[in-house]
Amino acid sequence: MPKSTPGELTVDGIALELVLRRKRVKNVNARLRGSTLLVSAPAGMPEEELEPAVRGLASRLLRRAHAARVNGEGEALALARKVAGRFPEPPSVGRALFVTTQRARWGSYSTRTKTVRLNAALRGMPGWVLEAVVAHELAHVFHPDHSAAFWELLGRACPEAGRAEAFLAGAGWFARNIDVMPPVERELLLAEETRRDARDA
Ligand SMILES: [Zn+2]
Numbered sequence: 001m002p003k004s005t006p007g008e009l010t011v012d013g014i015a016l017e018l019v020l021r022r023k024r025v026k027n028v029n030a031r032l033r034g035s036t037l038l039v040s041a042p043a044g045m046p047e048e049e050l051e052p053a054v055r056g057l058a059s060r061l062l063r064r065a066h067a068a069r070v071n072g073e074g075e076a077l078a079l080a081r082k083v084a085g086r087f088p089e090p091p092s093v094g095r096a097l098f099v100t101t102q103r104a105r106w107g108s109y110s111t112r113t114k115t116v117r118l119n120a121a122l123r124g125m126p127g128w129v130l131e132a133v134v135a136h137e138l139a140h141v142f143h144p145d146h147s148a149a150f151w152e153l154l155g156r157a158c159p160e161a162g163r164a165e166a167f168l169a170g171a172g173w174f175a176r177n178i179d180v181m182p183p184v185e186r187e188l189l190l191a192e193e194t195r196r197d198a199r200d201a
Pocket of ligand 1: 136140145146
């Protein structure tokens with residue numbers, strides 16, 4: 001059984017939750033998931049060797065995540081404009097922003113400011129999920145309610161809308177349950193994610 005140790009680590013002024021697994025691996029590997037750093041390290045590596053290696057990897061991953069974030073809003077704007085173009089009368093999109101202030105919703109669109117706001121939790125999610133959230137908000141330009149006409153328009157602009165809703169419901173469920181989930185089930189779900197990564201690679 002690999003040993004797993006949760007802890008905290010501050011790198012470049014950013015507090016990370018550290019999940020360390022000692023395994024039969026040759027090198028230290030790290031992945032960043034939000035503010036959680038998942039590290040696998042050789043079983044016999046001494047602590048004083050491990051710490052600088054983990055810090056180095058974390059620092060590099062944080063820089064990469066920051067670069068992705070800076071690019072993210074340009075990409076989100078291009079994505080939102082692409083989605084708008086699928087409507088019979090394309091709404092104009094001037095800005096697309098990721099925000100942390102819309103806790104109760106995935107997105108919004110203002111016809112006045114021409115701004116699409118996306119919940120920052122969407123940032124790391126697949127593009128087709130973002131497209132569906134944008135399409136939902138833009139469909140409200142034509143139908144403020146969730147009437148049959150709304151769903152019909154949304155379905156035409158974004159055939160993946162239903163699948164994306166299920167994806168978001170699953171993501172929300174996981175986020176709500178991760179802390180109370182027994183370690184075995186958590187491991188199994190993470191393994192599923194690894195299998196998916198391997199399949200998509
Ligand atoms: Zn709605």
